[in-house]
Every structure is written in C-alpha cells, then in structure tokens.
Amino acid sequence: MLDLNNIEIAFKTRSDRELKNAKFLFSVIKSPFMVRILGFMSNLALKIRLPVSWAVKPTLYRHFVGGETIEECFPAMNKMMAENVKSVLDFSIEAVEKEAEIDKTFQELKHSVINSGKHEAIPFSVFKPTALTTHSVLKKVSSGEPLTPEEQISHNNFLQRIDALCAEAVKAGKPIMIDAEDYWFQKAIDDVTEDMMLKYNRKTAVVYATLQMYRNDRLDYLQHLIELSKRNSIIIGIKYVRGAYMEKERARALDGGYPSPVYPAKKDTDDAFNEALRISVENHERIHVFCGTHNEESILALMKYMRDKGLPNNCPAIYMAQLYGMSDNLSFNTAKAGYNVAKYLPYGKIRNVLPYLVRRAEENSAIAGQTTRELIMLKQELKRRKSLK
Numbered sequence: 137m138l139d140l141n142n143i144e145i146a147f148k149t150r151s152d153r154e155l156k157n158a159k160f161l162f163s164v165i166k167s168p169f170m171v172r173i174l175g176f177m178s179n180l181a182l183k184i185r186l187p188v189s190w191a192v193k194p195t196l197y198r199h200f201v202g203g204e205t206i207e208e209c210f211p212a213m214n215k216m217m218a219e220n221v222k223s224v225l226d227f228s229i230e231a232v233e234k235e236a237e238i239d240k241t242f243q244e245l246k247h248s249v250i251n252s253g254k255h256e257a258i259p260f261s262v263f264k265p266t267a268l269t270t271h272s273v274l275k276k277v278s279s280g281e282p283l284t285p286e287e288q289i290s291h292n293n294f295l296q297r298i299d300a301l302c303a304e305a306v307k308a309g310k311p312i313m314i315d316a317e318d319y320w321f322q323k324a325i326d327d328v329t330e331d332m333m334l335k336y337n338r339k340t341a342v343v344y345a346t347l348q349m350y351r352n353d354r355l356d357y358l359q360h361l362i363e364l365s366k367r368n369s370i371i372i373g374i375k376y377v378r379g380a381y382m383e384k385e386r387a388r389a390l391d392g393g394y395p396s397p398v399y400p401a402k403k404d405t406d407d408a409f410n411e412a413l414r415i416s417v418e419n420h421e422r423i424h425v426f427c428g429t430h431n432e433e434s435i436l437a438l439m440k441y442m443r444d445k446g447l448p449n450n451c452p453a454i455y456m457a458q459l460y461g462m463s464d465n466l467s468f469n470t471a472k473a474g475y476n477v478a479k480y481l482p483y484g485k486i487r488n489v490l491p492y493l494v495r496r497a498e499e500n501s502a503i504a505g506q507t508t509r510e511l512i513m514l515k516q517e518l519k520r521r522k523s524l525k
C-alpha cells in the first residue's frame with residue numbers, strides 16, 4: 137500500500153522557516169480557546185475595521201493563502217508544480233450587496249478563469265456563487281418564494297454571470313467548479329449548475345457541481361445527477377467535500393424548527409463520502425471527480441476503487457485535492473505516485489480572507505487528531521533536517 141506519510145516528500149517545497157512557522161501555528165490553533173479568541177478578533181476586525189494584519193499576515197495568512205493577487209500566487213504555485221501538485225486559485229471576497237460591487241467580483245473571477253487557460257499548473261478554476269448575487273435573493277429563489285421585479289432582474293444578472301464564467305472556462309479549455317456553501321442557498325445553485333452542465337458538458341465535464349456529503353440527501357442527489365447524465369448524454373462533474381458549515385447548519389435548523397440537513401454522526405458522513413466515490417468510479421464514463429479531502433481513509437478508498445476498476449493512477453477523470461497549508465503529506469505523496477493532485481490556493485486581501493482563515497483554524501482545532509498529526513510530522517521533518525546539518 138502507498139505510504140502517504142513520507143515526510144521528506146511531503147515537505148520538500150517548504151523551507152525550514154516555513155516549517156517552523158507552521159509548527160508554531162498548529163500548536164496555537166490546537167487550542168480551542170485560542171481559536172475562539174481568533175474568531176472574536178476577526179469579527180471585530182470586520183465590524184469596526186480593527187487592524188489585525190500585523191498579526192495575521194506573517195502567520196495564518198502566509199501559511200494558508202497564496203497572496204493578494206493571482207500574480208502573488210505564482211511562487212507558491214510554481215514550487216508545487218515542480219512536484220506535480222497543481223493549484224486551483226480561489227478568489228476570496230466578502231459578500232457584497234450592491235450590483236456595481238458584485239460586478240467587480242465578477243470581473244476578477246473572469247480574470248481568474250482566463251488565467252487558468254494560460255498555465256499548465258492550473259487545472260481548474262473555481263468560484264463561490266454567493267459572491268455573484270445577494271444572499272437575500274438567492275435564499276428566496278432556493279425556497280421558491282416569489283421575487284419582486286427588481287429581484288428578478290438581479291437574479292437574471294446572477295444567471296448570466298455564471299453562464300459567462302462557464303463560457304469563459306470552455307474558451308480557456310479548463311473546467312470550472314462551483315463551490316457549495318449554506319444549505320438555504322443550495323437549491324438555486326444546484327438548479328443553475330445543472331443548467332450549465334446541460335449546456336456545456338456534452339463532450340467532457342466542463343462544469344463541476346459541489347456535493348457536501350455531510351448532507352443526508354446527497355446520495356439521492358447523486359442518483360438524480362446520474363439519471364440526468366443518462367437522459368441527456370452529458371458528463372457530470374462533481375467536486376466531493378464533506379462540508380464546512382456543520383455547526384452553523386445545525387444551529388440554524390434548530391432555530392428555524394426544521395430537521396437538520398446534516399447527518400447526525402461523523403461516521404454517516406464518512407460512509408456517504410466514500411460511497412459517493414465508489415459510485416462515481418463505478419460510473420467513471422459519466423462522472424468526473426474532484427475529491428477534496430484531508431481524510432486519509434477516503435483517499436485510500438478512492439485509490440482502491442480505481443484499482444478495482446482497472447483505472448490508471450493518472451486517470452484524467454479523477455483528481456484529488458487538499459487545501460493549501462494542510463495535509464501536504466497526502467498531496468505530495470499521491471502526486472509522487474502519479475495521481476492527479478491539486479491544492480486550493482486562496483488569494484485575496486486579508487480582510488476578505490479572514491472568515492476563510494477562521495474556518496481553517498476552527499476545523500484544525502475541532503479535529504484534534506489531525507492537528508496533532510500535522511504537528512508530529514512537522515517536528516519529525518525539522519528534526520530530520522537538523523540531523524543532516
């Protein structure tokens with residue numbers, strides 16, 4: 137079985153200084169108390185513009201983010217590409233309500249999609265659909281509420297922007313992924329994603345939906361997509377993730393008096409995630425997969441399904457991916473073994489990236505075992521390098 141924990145391969149692109157920064161960072165975010173302070177400070181920074189960049193930029197930002205612009209991401213991107221790990225540049229922007237501001241975001245995203253066509257190191261582009269419209273309209277469309285004429289115009293603009301980005305992805309020759317976020321926006325996003333797949337996924341998967349497998353309805357939704365593929369002779373693109381908003385979804389369901397859309401136990405999510413991978417590999421002629429996870433068992437399961445099906449490691453229909461700054465052992469060891477691998481590389485101004493950074497810190501503190509493992513590997517690698525000096 138492939139060793140996914142070879143630390144020399146895992147950290148080859150990282151300098152001693154970067155490893156020391158990472159070690160410091162993971163020992164801080166291991167503490168839920170420190171993460172609560174970080175969340176509190178970040179809320180203050182967003183509300184009253186409290187300056188935090190002096191603390192965040194040399195630590196969390198440097199570890200988890202590529203830079204403020206696409207160009208600033210190039211050094212990180214090139215280093216990873218030298219080890220066959222590609223980059224998915226992920227523009228971070230806070231939600232805005234005015235059409236003119238939304239249009240600015242759209243222009244940056246378009247730039248990002250065009251840019252994907254220029255670099256071998258960028259296999260996909262990606263965007264958050266909530267950045268292209270107002271939350272209130274998206275929520276109304278998702279729940280089937282009628283829109284005012286003004287809201288209808290705003291929603292039509294949203295649909296046109298998404299269509300324009302997908303058309304740009306076709307021109308760039310690189311697929312485009314549509315991120316998933318909160319449950320109450322997702323129906324509208326699923327609908328437009330299906331429309332885009334029907335329009336652009338005839339020859340190959342250009343448009344990828346995101347399925348959050350912590351949702352208890354997503355295995356059924358996968359069957360729906362398979363049917364859609366069969367009826368319309370299209371190739372479905374799917375990014376699988378477990379889902380990043382579990383606490384929020386549960387609290388909101390409790391408040392709203394509806395059943396939580398999230399499975400009650402981690403094991404249910406894990407089983408659904410792996411089952412979706414199995415079904416997808418089984419249907420690899422119809423479904424192209426982008427497997428976004430830091431879970432080693434899921435990666436090993438995907439490799440096994442591929443082997444059982446006789447697919448080569450570099451099967452073009454299958455990508456594995458982690459976030460920049462996390463689980464380098466998985467990314468670099470799988471890439472070394474010839475699998476298609478990418479890392480999500482976020483970029484944007486500190487203020488806009490803050491919620492993403494807090495989510496990463498919360499996630500790492502919630503999964504104490506995972507952080508401890510990162511820390512152990514970082515310490516081992518620093519020790520190994522010291523012994524060579």
Ligand SMILES: Cc1cc2nc3c(=O)[nH]c(=O)nc-3n(C[C@H](O)[C@H](O)[C@H](O)COP(=O)(O)OP(=O)(O)OC[C@H]3O[C@@H](n4cnc5c(N)ncnc54)[C@H](O)[C@@H]3O)c2cc1C
Nearest residue numbers: 315316377378379380401402405428429430431457458459
């Ligand atoms: C490349 C990439 C792209 C991503 N894009 C998105 C995106 O578009 N949208 C999005 O929402 N997230 C996205 N994520 C984040 C992802 O959803 C997870 O939050 C994160 O990857 C942690 O899950 P894991 O599979 O890595 O590992 P694990 O550590 O094995 O799983 C942790 C996850 O399991 C689930 N979980 C934990 N406890 C329970 C419980 N008690 N009951 C039920 N489920 C539980 C939660 O989803 C939690 O995040 C992305 C991640 C990656 C790597």
